[in-house]
Amino acid sequence: NAGVTQTPKFQVLKTGQSMTLQCAxxxxxxxxSWYRQDPGMxxxxxxxxxxxxxxxxxxxxxxxxxxxxxxxxxxxxxxxxAPSQTSVYFCASSFLGGSSHEQYFGPGTRLTxx
Amino acid sequence: xxxxxxxxxxxxxPEGENLVLxxxxxxxxxxxxxxxxxxxxxxxxxxxxxxxxxxxxxSGRLNASLDKSSGRSTLYIAASQPGDSATYLCATxxxxxxxxxxxxxxxxx
Numbered sequence: 679n680a681g682v683t684q685t686p687k688f689q690v691l692k693t694g695q696s697m698t699l700q701c702a703x704x705x706x707x708x709x710x711s712w713y714r715q716d717p718g719m720x721x722x723x724x725x726x727x728x729x730x731x732x733x734x735x736x737x738x739x740x741x742x743x744x745x746x747x748x749x750x751x752x753x754x755x756x757x758x759x760a761p762s763q764t765s766v767y768f769c770a771s772s773f774l775g776g777s778s779h780e781q782y783f784g785p786g787t788r789l790t791x792x
Numbered sequence: 793x794x795x796x797x798x799x800x801x802x803x804x805x806p807e808g809e810n811l812v813l814x815x816x817x818x819x820x821x822x823x824x825x826x827x828x829x830x831x832x833x834x835x836x837x838x839x840x841x842x843x844x845x846x847x848x849x850x851s852g853r854l855n856a857s858l859d860k861s862s863g864r865s866t867l868y869i870a871a872s873q874p875g876d877s878a879t880y881l882c883a884t885x886x887x888x889x890x891x892x893x894x895x896x897x898x899x900x901x
């Protein structure tokens with residue numbers, strides 16, 4: 679059981695480039711989400727999904743796209759990278775049923791945009 | 793909009809001390825509250841989850857309490873060790889997870 683995996687671990691982009699951050703989970707969780715973590719601002723929700731084919735915006739969605747074609751994968755796309763998107767990105771997942779909804783986090787992707 | 797605050801922002805203690813980390817939130821309509829640990833340059837590791845109907849949860853030397861009516865949770869760490877040094881984050885779960893900014897804990901040998 680690998681849990682939540684993210685690739686790449688590190689990435690450097692030039693302004694205007696596009697890329698996709700990958701996230702996968704093998705726990706059959708319905709709920710998946712993306713956060714960014716910035717000093718002094720904590721973790722902020724970018725986008726989330728409650729199941730395949732269903733996505734919604736979080737607190738800071740501008741400049742990012744997501745899709746959820748399978749239960750396991752939830753990629754985050756940066757359409758045209760900007761220096762303001764320099765951050766550490768975390769993917770998380772959880773069950774929606776039951777009473778717990780405990781969130782499990784991936785190891786993160788550290789992105790620098792120059 | 794839910795706001796989560798953690799006090800203190802940083803804490804330094806000698807090894808062996810018992811300590812309490814505080815978390816407060818503005819909206820008591822939460823589904824659960826989760827405490828995480830984050831080591832430098834790493835992801836978040838879930839420590840304890842307290843459901844809204846519960847008052848506390850325990851795991852080893854850790855005990856977390858929840859008082860929804862006052863909008864507060866505490867994380868108690870008994871007999872602290874240098875390996876406990878990390879940033880501790882609390883997060884409330886309602887329609888979405890809302891995080892505090894964390895308490896950076898240093899346990900000195």
